[in-house]
Amino acid sequence: MKVQGKQMRTVWAEAPGGADGGGLTVRMIDQQLLPHEFKIADMATHRHTADAIRRMTIRGAPAIGAAGAYGLAQAFAEAPGGEQNAPYIDAAYELLRQTRPTAYDLFYNLDRVRAAAAGSPEQDRAARALAEADRLADESADRCRRIGLSGLPLFEAGMHVMTHCNAGWLATVDWGTALSPIYQAHRHGKAPVVLADETRPRLQGANLTAWELAQEGVECEIIADNASGLLMRRGEIQMVITGADRVAANGDAANKIGTYEKAVLAREHNIPFYVAAPFSTFDLNCPDGDSIPIEERDPDEVLYAQGKTDDGRIERVRLAPEGARARNPAFDVTPAALLAGLITEHGIIEPNAEAIARAFASEAAPAPTN
Numbered sequence: 001m002k003v004q005g006k007q008m009r010t011v012w013a014e015a016p017g018g019a020d021g022g023g024l025t026v027r028m029i030d031q032q033l034l035p036h037e038f039k040i041a042d043m044a045t046h047r048h049t050a051d052a053i054r055r056m057t058i059r060g061a062p063a064i065g066a067a068g069a070y071g072l073a074q075a076f077a078e079a080p081g082g083e084q085n086a087p088y089i090d091a092a093y094e095l096l097r098q099t100r101p102t103a104y105d106l107f108y109n110l111d112r113v114r115a116a117a118a119g120s121p122e123q124d125r126a127a128r129a130l131a132e133a134d135r136l137a138d139e140s141a142d143r144c145r146r147i148g149l150s151g152l153p154l155f156e157a158g159m160h161v162m163t164h165c166n167a168g169w170l171a172t173v174d175w176g177t178a179l180s181p182i183y184q185a186h187r188h189g190k191a192p193v194v195l196a197d198e199t200r201p202r203l204q205g206a207n208l209t210a211w212e213l214a215q216e217g218v219e220c221e222i223i224a225d226n227a228s229g230l231l232m233r234r235g236e237i238q239m240v241i242t243g244a245d246r247v248a249a250n251g252d253a254a255n256k257i258g259t260y261e262k263a264v265l266a267r268e269h270n271i272p273f274y275v276a277a278p279f280s281t282f283d284l285n286c287p288d289g290d291s292i293p294i295e296e297r298d299p300d301e302v303l304y305a306q307g308k309t310d311d312g313r314i315e316r317v318r319l320a321p322e323g324a325r326a327r328n329p330a331f332d333v334t335p336a337a338l339l340a341g342l343i344t345e346h347g348i349i350e351p352n353a354e355a356i357a358r359a360f361a362s363e364a365a366p367a368p369t370n
Contacts, residue, residue, distance in 0.1 A: 060171020065105025144175035151181025165256035167243025251336030251351030252289030289333035
């Protein structure tokens with residue numbers, strides 16, 4: 001996607017000394033600074049990369065997965081030889097797994113990288129791990145592009161579409177999940193209008209979704225999280241599309257906190273509610289939404305906010321009274337029964353266990369091409 005007209009990905013790796021020579025740096029857009037400052041953050045070791053995932057320098061399930069894959073490739077490049085090699089890799093693998101417990105792409109990618117390097121001669125493992133991480137990033141970008149093509153037929157000219165959180169290019173390697181069909185609709189001349197929930201407490205909709213849509217020239221209006229019911233009742237929202245951090249085998253989907261209530265409102269007002277996610281976000285070993293771990297984050301995210309002052313300073317301010325307590329579950333689960341469909345790289349799937357199982361059994365089926 002674009003930053004000031006320049007094509008960019010959200011995360012990548014550079015190895016000045018060669019894949020097996022150490023010095024592997026993971027580079028990522030620092031999402032904590034957006035929309036007020038655009039900066040590339042460099043992670044020199046797998047521990048720095050793990051910390052960046054935990055602190056949400058990078059966020060969004062596919063982007064977290066790509067960063068985790070590159071972090072494990074860093075660990076292979078850093079690892080000592082001999083008897084200490086395997087323990088070092090195992091410790092790095094566990095450290096990266098523990099950064100964000102809900103996003104399934106992270107676990108999918110870490111397992112792919114470790115499996116790609118396993119069984120290779122020790123001197124070849126770092127190069128193979130990096131090659132697999134690059135392959136996963138390319139696959140993710142292509143999956144998200146195809147998600148956009150799958151969702152394109154849902155759009156009519158000038159349709160008003162609501163999103164929640166950021167499930168765009170910044171949340172993936174490229175294209176996005178929920179925003180990918182919107183980008184395709186925009187590029188096909190359908191002129192969609194996006195109503196972006198601000199998404200408390202971290203304001204990913206106001207800070208990230210609005211910023212990246214502006215880069216692409218897509219019309220966007222930011223709305224307060226509690227404004228959607230009124231706008232739905234007035235007929236000002238025709239469709240809702242969100243991303244997901246994990247989709248269970250029965251079609252229940254975990255996403256940013258507040259998604260569930262949007263789905264309930266959409267059902268009440270007969271508005272189709274879609275979840276867009278690549279197959280790498282589906283956890284077929286997780287039977288239903290009640291089995292998805294829900295991350296609880298620092299209460300300070302609710303009690304404080306960060307923004308830009310009128311004189312250009314970035315400051316953190318307290319919103320609540322001193323001594324006030326807060327709860328901060330980061331995700332909720334939307335039951336499959338509330339979904340109109342799951343938009344994937346292999347088309348739109350009915351949100352139930354049987355349809356999901358069939359889709360995975362025929363994953364090699366032809367995908368949308370244009």
